[in-house]
Amino acid sequence: MTAAYAILFYAATLILIIGLVVKIRQYAMTPAPLKIPTTPAPTTKQGVVLRMAREVLLFQSLFRANKWIWLFGWMFHVALVLVLARHLRYFTEPVWNWVVLIQPFGIYAAFAFVVGLVALWIRRIAVERIRYITGPSDHLMLLILLGIAGSGLGMKYVAKTDIVAVKAFILGLLYFDWQPLPADPAVLIHLGLVALLMIVFPFSKLLHAPGVFFSPTRNQVDNPREIRYAPDATSNAAPGE
Amino acid sequence: MDDFTLPGLKEPVEIPKIDQGAMAHSQPFSAAPDHQIALGFPGELVDDWHDKAIAKFGEILDSQRALKVYMDACVKCGACTDKCHYFLGTGDPKNMPVARQDLMRKIFRRYFTWAGKWLPWLVGAKDLTRDVLDEWYSYFHQCSQCRRCSVYCPYGIDTAEFSMAAREIMDHIGMGQKYCNEIIGKVHDIGNNLGLPEKALGATLEDLEEDLEDETGIAVRLPLNEKGADILLITPSADFFAEPHVDGLMGYAKVFHQAGVSWTLSSKASEAANFAMFIGSHDQMGKIAERIRDAAMELGVKRIIVGECGHAWRVAYNFWDTLVGPFDFLDPNYPIPQHICEFTYDLIQKGELTFDKSANDHITPTFHDSCNVSRASRMGDMPGGQFKIPRDIIKACCNNFVDMADDTIHENTFCCGGGGGLLTDDLLELRAKGASPRMGAYDQVVKDHGVTHLVAICAICKTQFSKIMPMYGFAMDDIVGVHQLVSNALILDGQETNEENNGETVDE
Incomplete structure (x- = not known):
């Protein structure tokens, strides 16, 4: 089991990284032939950085669109960041100070994570318009995320696992010195789903994460009259795909 | 035309129940x-x-x-x-x-x-x-x-x-699609979407000059193909004779006259519209833009100003320089290109235009932000200038101005329902239904604030609304242009301002 999970995680990491590199390279190499910022748009590069920051950190456009989707979506994403930060303690020895400090917040965040996801799923089923645009992969994504959260909380509150051994396993992966993985179902489900999520990332809608930074309607400066927009002809080179 | 039922006047953002396949039958005619x-x-x-x-x-x-x-x-x-x-x-x-x-x-x-x-x-x-x-x-x-x-x-x-x-x-x-592709052909063959040849265009402009002289007592010119003029005006061809567009063209002419600038229209580039954007053809878009650059060079102008047209302004503002630029033969002291509203606004700021606002007292206007101006371009040097400038012009020449609900104006504006190459009668049902959010928002200010007119700066919006507004119980001439209001109120130097005549000349 240890070997299977070790290999799974190495493979998942490789797929995630290579997949993202390939995708980001495609986005970057594909030319943006015309200026198409959604206006009013910033007229300076600094302005664009701020606009992008508001989009990525606060979900500004989503807030304007729909307060409920914003509330649950933002809650889920912030919780995700906190939970991930909390999990850094399994990757570091000694554990960094700030990671120690945020441990309790990571726990609250896990509940917010679940509440946000469940609320989004309810919307998907209950709101006619969103039900119409929802496909099997959208449900599957929610299932994976909730499975990860459920198994994680299960380990914390229901069937405690040997967390010290889990940490040893993870550090072993990092230092190529494999340590046995506790064969608790909750651990296996948790880690298995995380690996699955990493694998599907570069092939799924999770690409919205790198994608938003390459969105011309959001990242272009509104200055066509001030500076002639002449995208570099060399960027037309085929990216190889 | 098939019969259809309009959604009627309702809250502009009221969300309908899903009606699968409700518009599956809607298709435009195919291009020959x-x-x-x-x-x-x-x-x-x-x-x-x-x-x-x-x-x-x-x-x-x-x-x-x-x-x-x-x-x-x-x-x-x-x-x-x-x-x-x-x-x-x-x-x-x-x-x-x-x-x-x-x-x-x-x-x-x-x-x-x-x-x-x-x-x-x-x-x-x-x-x-x-x-x-x-x-x-x-x-x-x-x-x-x-x-x-x-x-x-x-x-x-x-x-x-x-x-x-x-x-x-x-x-x-x-x-x-027939509508777009036929029109693009006309632009290439004749110079404008409406297929108006040079001779007819010249005659039309002469008639308009006579109208202007009758109205103002002043010889306001509408020059065509005048080499050596400072400004080339590129405007949608609907401005040459469609209502209410043509009243806006007369407004531009009066503003140019009052500013004392030399300007000209071009028969070669007698069209601001660039329908190639609608069909997603960068190739065609470049060709259509090219003839404007050519005309500007041949006429030897120093500036290009674009008339009231939404998508044309997007193409001019965002795409011209990339597609057919650089425009380094023009005077860099002025925006390249410049919107007619920017031109008029600057004159107002400098106090060079005198208005008799009472000439528009029979009008309580509200402003319909056109989508391509609002969400795909800019006016002035500040983000959002495209919202402020036309409104400030309206306020400079009207005593009454009311805005529609916040979630229906500025970048939240609703399309007129006829943009994007859909302004054709074979899509009338779609156009009529698509106008319902805007009509609902307009109806609210009509009822709550006694608004009488919808003001736009887009030829497509103007044509669409003059056709669609009667379907919603408004009059076809309730849609007006910004420079139509300017024209109503602008007092030219030397113009007779006999008080008895004030405000009556422009009433329909």
Whole structure:
């Protein structure tokens, strides 16, 4: 089991990284032939950085669109960041100070994570318009995320696992010195789903994460009259795909 | 024309119940083979349309980052689902922006992604069949490329990019749309969308000069092809004779006259509109823009000013310089290009225009932000100048001004329902229904604040509303242009301002 999970995680990491590199390279190499910022748009590069920051950190456009989707979506994403930060303690020895400090917040965040996801799923089923645009992969994504959260909380509150051994396993992966993985179902489900999520990332809608930074309607400066927009002809080179 | 029932006047953003297939029957007339071939497209659907379409699709994906990113990025959050005026007006779920995009995305997934190749059922990937193609023809001609959805999308996904690409693909396999492609042909052959030849244009302008002299007692000129003029005015051809457009043209002429600048129109470039944007053809868009640059060079002008036209301003402001620039032969001390509203606004700021506001006292106007001006371009040197400048002009020449509800103006504005190459009678039902959010918002200010007129700075909006407003119980001349109001109130130097005559000359 240890070997299977070790290999799974190495493979998942490789797929995630290579997949993202390939995708980001495609986005970057594909030319943006015309200026198409959604206006009013910033007229300076600094302005664009701020606009992008508001989009990525606060979900500004989503807030304007729909307060409920914003509330649950933002809650889920912030919780995700906190939970991930909390999990850094399994990757570091000694554990960094700030990671120690945020441990309790990571726990609250896990509940917010679940509440946000469940609320989004309810919307998907209950709101006619969103039900119409929802496909099997959208449900599957929610299932994976909730499975990860459920198994994680299960380990914390229901069937405690040997967390010290889990940490040893993870550090072993990092230092190529494999340590046995506790064969608790909750651990296996948790880690298995995380690996699955990493694998599907570069092939799924999770690409919205790198994608938003390459969105011309959001990242272009509104200055066509001030500076002639002449995208570099060399960027037309085929990216190889 | 088929019979249809209008949604009626209601809250502008009231979300309808889903009505599957409600607009599946809506399709524009197909382009005739001649019109297709003239633009370098196949005359009719080619035999190997499937492979050709996929090849063209791939070509666009590799040359346009927006589409490439937007195909992947959508998370189906639903933020856009209640933002499209065509969805709000028809209830057809395929008019929800994400669903419209998915008509293309499902093909993208099938042919260009690993998941769609191996797990089509999971990710909603579909083969490109004749039925899918027909659905494209129907629903990508139910998008006015107004970009309202892109304002609200957390990733800025712009459905206009999808509909432009879809139309480009369809053109390349012989499935063009009559209205757009016929018009683009006319621009190439004659110089403008309406097919108005030089002689007729000259005669029209002379008639308008007479009208202006009758009205003001002053010889206000509308020069054509005058070499050595400082300013070339590029304006939509509807301004030459359609109502209410022509009143705006007379307004521009008066402003130029009062400013004391020399200006001219061009018969070669007697059209600001560039319908190539609607069909997603950068190639055609460049050709149409090129003739404006040529005309400016031949006439030796120093500045180019663009008249009241929404998408033309997007093309001029954002695309001209990239497609056919640089315009380094023009005077760099002025914006290249400049919007007529910017020109008039500057004069107002400098105190060079005198208005008799009472001439517009019979009007309580509200302003309809045109989508391509609001969400796809700018005026002035500040973001949002495109909202402030036209309103300030209206306020400078009218005593009464009322804005519509916040979620229906500025970048939240609703399309008139006729933009994006849909301003044709074979799409009348769609146009009428798509106008319902704007009509609802207008109705509110009519009832609450006694608004009498809707003001626009777009030829398409003006034509659309003069046709559609009567269907909603308003008068066809309740739609006016900004420079029409300017024209009503502007007092020219030396103009007789006999108080008895004030305000009566311009009443219809």
